[in-house]
Amino acid sequence: MNRKDKLYESIDAAVADVPNGSTIMFGGFGGAGFPNNLIQGLARKAVQNLGVISNNCGTGDGELGILFKNRQIKRVVAAFPGPGAIYFQEQYTAGEIELELVPQGILCERLRAEGAGIPAFFSPVGVGTDVAKGKEERVIRGKRCILEQSLSADYAFIKAHTADRLGNLIYRKAARNFNPLMAMAGKTTIVEVEKIVATGELDPELIVTPSIFVDRIVVAKGLRYV
Amino acid sequence: MSKTRLTREQIAQRAALELPDGAYVNLGWGIPNLIAAYVQKNITIYFHSENGILGMGPRAAKGEEDFDLVDAMKVPVTLVPGAAFFTQDVAHMMTRGGHLDICILGGLQVSEKGDLANWRVPGTKGAGGIGGAMDIATGAKKLIVTMEHTAKNGEPKILRTCNYPLTALECVDTIVTDLAVIDVTPNGLQLREVAPGFTPDEVQALTEPRLHFTGNVPEMPVKSA
Numbered sequence: 143m144n145r146k147d148k149l150y151e152s153i154d155a156a157v158a159d160v161p162n163g164s165t166i167m168f169g170g171f172g173g174a175g176f177p178n179n180l181i182q183g184l185a186r187k188a189v190q191n192l193g194v195i196s197n198n199c200g201t202g203d204g205e206l207g208i209l210f211k212n213r214q215i216k217r218v219v220a221a222f223p224g225p226g227a228i229y230f231q232e233q234y235t236a237g238e239i240e241l242e243l244v245p246q247g248i249l250c251e252r253l254r255a256e257g258a259g260i261p262a263f264f265s266p267v268g269v270g271t272d273v274a275k276g277k278e279e280r281v282i283r284g285k286r287c288i289l290e291q292s293l294s295a296d297y298a299f300i301k302a303h304t305a306d307r308l309g310n311l312i313y314r315k316a317a318r319n320f321n322p323l324m325a326m327a328g329k330t331t332i333v334e335v336e337k338i339v340a341t342g343e344l345d346p347e348l349i350v351t352p353s354i355f356v357d358r359i360v361v362a363k364g365l366r367y368v
Numbered sequence: 369m370s371k372t373r374l375t376r377e378q379i380a381q382r383a384a385l386e387l388p389d390g391a392y393v394n395l396g397w398g399i400p401n402l403i404a405a406y407v408q409k410n411i412t413i414y415f416h417s418e419n420g421i422l423g424m425g426p427r428a429a430k431g432e433e434d435f436d437l438v439d440a441m442k443v444p445v446t447l448v449p450g451a452a453f454f455t456q457d458v459a460h461m462m463t464r465g466g467h468l469d470i471c472i473l474g475g476l477q478v479s480e481k482g483d484l485a486n487w488r489v490p491g492t493k494g495a496g497g498i499g500g501a502m503d504i505a506t507g508a509k510k511l512i513v514t515m516e517h518t519a520k521n522g523e524p525k526i527l528r529t530c531n532y533p534l535t536a537l538e539c540v541d542t543i544v545t546d547l548a549v550i551d552v553t554p555n556g557l558q559l560r561e562v563a564p565g566f567t568p569d570e571v572q573a574l575t576e577p578r579l580h581f582t583g584n585v586p587e588m589p590v591k592s593a
Contacts, residue, residue, distance in 0.1 A: 171419040171456065172442040173435055197456075198497075222497035231494045241495055246418060247460025247503030254457050267464060267506045270483075271534040273498070315436040319419045319456045350455075366435055 147307045148359045149338060153183040156332050156360040160184065160297060165193035165217075167253070167293075167324040168206060169300040175317035176205045177301040177334045178365035184299075185212055193217035195253075195295055197246065197320060199227035204367025206230075215239065219293060221246035245273060248290055250323055255292035257326025257355075262291045298328025301364070302351065305333060308341040309356030310349045318350065325355040332358040371565045373517070373546040378590045381406040382561075383472060383514050383544045385589070387413050391469040392422065392462075394504055396486075398474030399514040401441060412448065416468055418500040420459045423451025440500070463500060464507035471508035473501060475515040475543070477530040480577035482540035482552035484513060485532035498535075505536035517545035517574055524576045526550070526557070547571050548579075549588060556580055561588045 150156040157180060160166070166184075170176030184192075185208045192215045199220055200207030209215050210229035217240045223230055233239045244252070245267050255263055264287035268274050278289040300321040303314040311333060313321060325331045338361050374382070380402035387393055387403075389411035395403055404426070407413050415424040417439045424439060425446035433444035462468055477485040484505050488496035505511060519525055526543065542560075543550045548571045549561040559581040562571055568585045572578075 172438045172440060174419070174438055175436070220497075222499040223495045224497060225494070234495050235493060243495065243498055245498050245502035246456070246500040247464050250455075250457035250460050265464075267502050267536075269506075270537045271502065273502070313453075315434065315453055316417070316419045316421050316438055317436040318453060322455045323457055 146341070148309045148356060149307055150358050150360045153179050153334070153360055153362055154186065156180065156358050157183040157187055160187065160189050162190045163192070164189065164297060165195070165295040167295045167298040167328050168194060168196040169298075169319060169321035169324050170205060171197050171319040172316070173201070173366065174315070175301050175313070175319045175321055177299040178205060178367070179334045179362035180299045180332060180360070181206060181209060182365070184214065185209060188212070188214070190214055191216050193295075195219040195293055197221050197249065199223040199230035201226040201367055202228060218242070219244060219249070221249045243273065249293075250320070252290055252293040253320070253323040253327040256294050257323065260292060262289055264288065265290050293327065295328050296330065298324040298331040300324050300331065300333045302333050302335050304337045304339060304344065305335040305356070305359045306339050306341045306344050306353070307359070309333070309353035309359060310344050311335070311351035311356060312344060312348060313350055322351045325351045330357045331355055332360070334360050334362045336364055337361070372593070374563050374588070374590060375546070375593045377402060378593055379514050379544055379546055382549065382588050382590050383512060384408065386512055386542065386544075387411075387470060390414070392416060392467070394418075394463060394468050394471045396471070396473035396501065396504070397441065400472040400474055403472060403514075414448070414450070416459070416462060418456065418459050418463070420454045420456055421445075421447070421451065422454070422462070423448045425451075460500065460503050463504045466507050466509050468508065470510045470512065471504045472512045472514060473504060475513040475525065477525050477527055477532050478513055478540050478543055479527055479530045480552070480557050482538045483530050484511075484535045484540050485530040486513075486535045488533045490532060501535050505539040508539065510541050511539050512542045512544060513540050514544045517547040517571070524574055527576045547574065550579065559585055561586050563588050564590070
């Protein structure tokens with residue numbers, strides 16, 4: 143791999159080595175910022191037995207929906223699978239998918255902790271609720287807290303608006319959401335972007351994800367499901 | 369004369385009166401989502417969205433939607449001057465870190481200690497979803513819950529103890545329903561206002577824990593439906 147030019151020629155080339163059984167994080171929220179072309183690439187590759195970390199579980203066939211429809215996903219960590227995640231809901235109800243439901247801000251922090259090299263942290267969110275089950279509880283400065291583990295993944299699949307060839311990223315509006323966090327947490331981070339520029343062309347003051355967190359870049363026209 | 373409870377829009381209208389000029393506010397799903405339309409004239413509220421927006425304006429006009437600029441319910445929105453974008457973790461640093469002034473969530477049940485249950489009805493199909501509710505309820509400086517006073521089967525939703533899966537313990541400050549405004553205080557539930565035409569005793573009859581009130585309880589100042 144050329145570390146100074148991370149651009150791949152196609153979506154299929156960017157996902158070619160993803161093995162069966164991988165755990166993958168996916169950015170996106172509310173229809174914005176999903177790496178939909180990369181998801182389609184995984185569908186074409188028909189990789190099996192995936193674990194996914196994502197805020198939600200697709201909208202019909204869109205976003206992660208296609209991978210659930212094809213029964214490629216077996217394990218899920220999510221904050222809000224969503225009523226539109228019809229294939230997920232069906233397979234979850236049938237007991238075919240393992241789900242860990244997490245509070246959304248804690249999902250963020252568990253990703254952030256992973257990227258920051260912090261294996262676990264204490265938080266008051268979820269104390270006394272279903273999400274506290276099986277977790278160590280401790281009173282810290284008078285507040286009940288539970289121990290939350292960081293979340294790792296073999297890959298982070300993310301969407302940004304513009305990249306330079308080195309991998310610096312800029313996002314667009316609320317399509318940023320989980321993407322920068324996952325870029326930092328994934329072992330191998332693959333980004334799909336609408337636009338690529340030469341290294342040095344992005345204003346360093348405006349870069350949101352520094353290139354060190356990005357391994358592969360692929361340019362693809364944004365796919366959207368609304 | 370048969371009495372009419374407030375509509376969802378009237379609950380939203382009453383809850384909007386709790387928002388002071390310049391406040392940073394998060395609105396949840398359900399009735400809270402109706403509140404932005406009733407913000408008092410001549411004030412600015414900086415609405416927060418979990419996907420990384422502070423300073424959301426009204427819904428985008430038809431033909432002017434930008435689907436990279438959506439609220440937490442996927443609705444294309446606009447921005448007010450002074451708005452900012454950020455990552456989802458920063459959005460939740462604002463919720464959990466106690467930075468927002470007021471958060472308003474929908475509710476399935478609230479206990480007399482202010483415990484909230486709002487993410488799952490036991491026995492329903494599917495996985496349910498927590499979303500941002502636990503972070504918001506845990507961190508809110510002031511948490512208002514808007515909901516119907518009783519369930520569809522007539523059972524009270526304000527209970528001594530919640531029996532639905534909890535969102536957070538002892539987090540609710542104020543409950544605005546189609547019958548009353550109730551504050552959760554260290555001394556129990558304080559009845560602040562009643563819906564026009566209802567008496568405190570009538571509200572008490574539909575509320576499991578004891579409501580505290582003295583003398584004349586004022587009516588909720590809402591416009592007629």
